[in-house]
Amino acid sequence: MDRRDLREQNRLSWNAVVGAHDSHRGDLSRFFSEGGSTLFQEERDLLGELEGRSLVHLQCNAGSDSISLARLGARVTGVDLSDEAVSSARVLAQETGTCAAFERADVYDWLEEASREGRHFDVAFASYGVICWLPDLRRWAWGIASILIPGGRFVLIDFHPAADIFDRVWNHVNDYPCGGKPVLLEVGVDDYVAASGGGLTPAGFVEGVRDFENPEGCYLFRWGLGEVVTALAEAGLRIMALEEYPYANGERKFAGMRELPGRRMVPPEHIPTVPLMYSIRVEKG
Numbered sequence: 187m188d189r190r191d192l193r194e195q196n197r198l199s200w201n202a203v204v205g206a207h208d209s210h211r212g213d214l215s216r217f218f219s220e221g222g223s224t225l226f227q228e229e230r231d232l233l234g235e236l237e238g239r240s241l242v243h244l245q246c247n248a249g250s251d252s253i254s255l256a257r258l259g260a261r262v263t264g265v266d267l268s269d270e271a272v273s274s275a276r277v278l279a280q281e282t283g284t285c286a287a288f289e290r291a292d293v294y295d296w297l298e299e300a301s302r303e304g305r306h307f308d309v310a311f312a313s314y315g316v317i318c319w320l321p322d323l324r325r326w327a328w329g330i331a332s333i334l335i336p337g338g339r340f341v342l343i344d345f346h347p348a349a350d351i352f353d354r355v356w357n358h359v360n361d362y363p364c365g366g367k368p369v370l371l372e373v374g375v376d377d378y379v380a381a382s383g384g385g386l387t388p389a390g391f392v393e394g395v396r397d398f399e400n401p402e403g404c405y406l407f408r409w410g411l412g413e414v415v416t417a418l419a420e421a422g423l424r425i426m427a428l429e430e431y432p433y434a435n436g437e438r439k440f441a442g443m444r445e446l447p448g449r450r451m452v453p454p455e456h457i458p459t460v461p462l463m464y465s466i467r468v469e470k471g
């Protein structure tokens with residue numbers, strides 16, 4: 187399913203929200219110059235040694251994680267749909283004197299073009315809120331397989347679809363995601379950076395834009411975990427690890443979330459454990 191029209195609407199919604207998100211992020215230039223990193227320990231461990239490796243960061247948003255990866259020695263190319271996010275990423279790279287390239291493109295178009303041009307990477311990476319923007323998992327997985335070198339790895343870390351069955355106050359109100367069915371979110375991409383209350387702003391939280399309202403709606407595609415794993419396996423990628431976590435890094439999506447060390451957000455004590463995040467590491471044979 188192509189759904190280019192819906193992806194184009196998502197570009198508008200992301201463009202509208204990037205300024206609000208950026209307004210909360212604190213002084214990232216200074217943070218990086220003092221040796222800071224916006225990465226969480228989980229992706230660092232999954233990605234392993236990056237010195238000298240070519241790495242494509244898919245759906246890189248405003249680039250702070252891409253810059254953190256470049257500062258670990260990777261040769262980074264960041265790719266994102268949003269014009270505003272890519273502009274922010276380029277400014278941040280320049281301000282911090284980091285060598286990282288950013289390309290504005292739809293991930294499907296980019297993967298196909300990169301593959302056609304014979305571009306190959308040691309590592310591909312995508313994180314935290316990426317699968318829900320993809321209308322076609324098979325095409326995405328084949329695209330990733332086509333741009334990895336033999337022995338190359340893809341690391342995905344994302345919020346768990348099991349968490350999507352709950353509303354904000356933990357009522358089980360939604361079906362478990364399945365089939366990539368598009369869902370219109372009339373309120374568009376929201377200011378989840380503000381709502382995370384510092385969980386997503388390791389350089390310090392700034393109040394910035396208040397009460398942001400997005401004039402552009404967006405479309406989400408709801409997939410289950412099994413569908414993600416199957417798409418990667420069908421693309422010929424070997425599943426090396428699949429891990430589920432009872433916490434969400436950075437994001438306070440639900441009421442009463444408690445913060446543990448490492449910016450891990452867990453449910454309030456009266457809520458039984460539920461997987462809030464998962465990671466997959468695959469390798470190309």
Ligand SMILES: C[S@@+](CC[C@H](N)C(=O)[O-])C[C@H]1O[C@@H](n2cnc3c(N)ncnc32)[C@H](O)[C@@H]1O
Pocket residue numbers: 193196200245246247248249250251252265266267268271291292293294312313314315316319320
């Ligand atoms: C929640 S953000 C990912 C967070 C990111 N890992 C970070 O470091 O901040 C999701 C990103 O996916 C991008 N996106 C959504 N649909 C896309 C598409 N079809 N192609 C490329 N990027 C897309 C959005 O522009 C947005 O920047």
